Amino acid sequence: MILNLLKIKTQAEHEQGIFVYDSLYQQHIHKYLNLKSSSKMKKITLISTLFLAAIFFSFTVVTNTSWTYDNAHAKVGFSVTHMLVSDVEGSFKKATATLTTSKADFSDAVVEFSAEATSINTDNEKRDAHLQSPDFFDVAQFPAVTFKSNSFKKGKDANTYVVKGNLTMHGISKPVTLDVVARTGTNPMSKKTIAGFKITGKLNRSDFGIGGGIPEAVVSNEVLINANAEFIKN
Numbered sequence: 137m138i139l140n141l142l143k144i145k146t147q148a149e150h151e152q153g154i155f156v157y158d159s160l161y162q163q164h165i166h167k168y169l170n171l172k173s174s175s176k177m178k179k180i181t182l183i184s185t186l187f188l189a190a191i192f193f194s195f196t197v198v199t200n201t202s203w204t205y206d207n208a209h210a211k212v213g214f215s216v217t218h219m220l221v222s223d224v225e226g227s228f229k230k231a232t233a234t235l236t237t238s239k240a241d242f243s244d245a246v247v248e249f250s251a252e253a254t255s256i257n258t259d260n261e262k263r264d265a266h267l268q269s270p271d272f273f274d275v276a277q278f279p280a281v282t283f284k285s286n287s288f289k290k291g292k293d294a295n296t297y298v299v300k301g302n303l304t305m306h307g308i309s310k311p312v313t314l315d316v317v318a319r320t321g322t323n324p325m326s327k328k329t330i331a332g333f334k335i336t337g338k339l340n341r342s343d344f345g346i347g348g349g350i351p352e353a354v355v356s357n358e359v360l361i362n363a364n365a366e367f368i369k370n
Contacts, residue, residue, distance in 0.1 A: 203235040203331065203367035210365045212251055216341075217356035226267075228281065230255035235331075235367050237288075242297065242318055242331075245288040251281045253305075272347045278307045295319060299335075305344040312339055314361065329369035337361040 213227040228251035237245040253275040256267050268275045285301035297316040302309050314337040323330050340357050341347055347355055 200236045200238050202370045203237075204370055205231075205233040205235070206330075206366040206368055207231065209332075211363060212249075212365075213362045215360045215362065216358075218354070220353060220356075224258060224263075226256060226258035228252065228255050229257050233365060233367075241290070242288060243290055245285070247283075247285045247288070247299070247301075249283040253279055253281055271349060273306060278305070281305050283312075291315070303339070303344075306346050308344045310339070310343050312337060323368070326368075331367050331369070333365045333367075335361065335363040335365065 210231070210233075211227055212231050213225060215223045215225045218224045231249065231251040233247060233249040235245060235247050239245075253273045254268060256264055256273065256275075258264055258267070267273055270277075273281075282304045283301055285299050287298075287300040289298050289300075290296070291298050295318050297318060299314045299316050300311065301314075303312045304310075314335050316336075317334040318331060319333075320329065320331045322328070338358055338360050341355075341359050342357050
């Protein structure tokens with residue numbers, strides 16, 4: 137009887153020891169897994185932070201600089217050949233333009249231009265009235281001539297650019313390419329930075345449906361663009 141009780145006690149103590157050992161083992165396992173999980177989370181957090189930092193610092197804050205069109209020192213001119221022998225020059229007296237760029241060399245500049253078709257001037261009132269009529273610009277229906285650049289790239293020579301964009305006249309938009317010479321300086325009175333642009337190019341009036349009933353022997357199809365624009369840096 138006594139031996140049986142001792143056996144039962146010994147077996148119970150043995151089982152209790154196994155239970156205690158098993159409990160301690162499980163606690164160590166959980167602690168290890170928690171440490172491993174925590175280390176993994178820290179590693180993921182560090183990688184995420186470095187990744188976000190790399191993205192953040194890879195972007196540079198770009199500030200666009202705007203320039204104000206100086207209408208008093210600008211002229212939007214053109215010329216055509218009359219009767220195959222002489223050139224007639226004209227201009228738009230009322231025009232506005234905007235220029236924006238983030239680079240000092242204008243290589244990413246964007247220019248927008250608008251002229252009132254009713255302001256066309258060739259120093260002859262009768263001819264100007266004819267140009268405003270439906271025979272040419274039809275200013276009552278198409279009151280504006282507009283241009284917006286989509287490319288402002290450096291040319292082969294210093295201070296030269298090739299500007300491409302869409303010109304809209306007579307309700308028709310067409311791509312045009314302009315040659316530009318840029319010069320910059322400082323106004324001695326205002327102390328502000330200024331920039332001047334000499335713009336040349338050519339187009340066919342027939343592409344815009346202008347003067348369709350006028351033969352080329354009277355007014356050339358080719359129109360030469362010769363403009364100057366001055367801007368003041370804001």
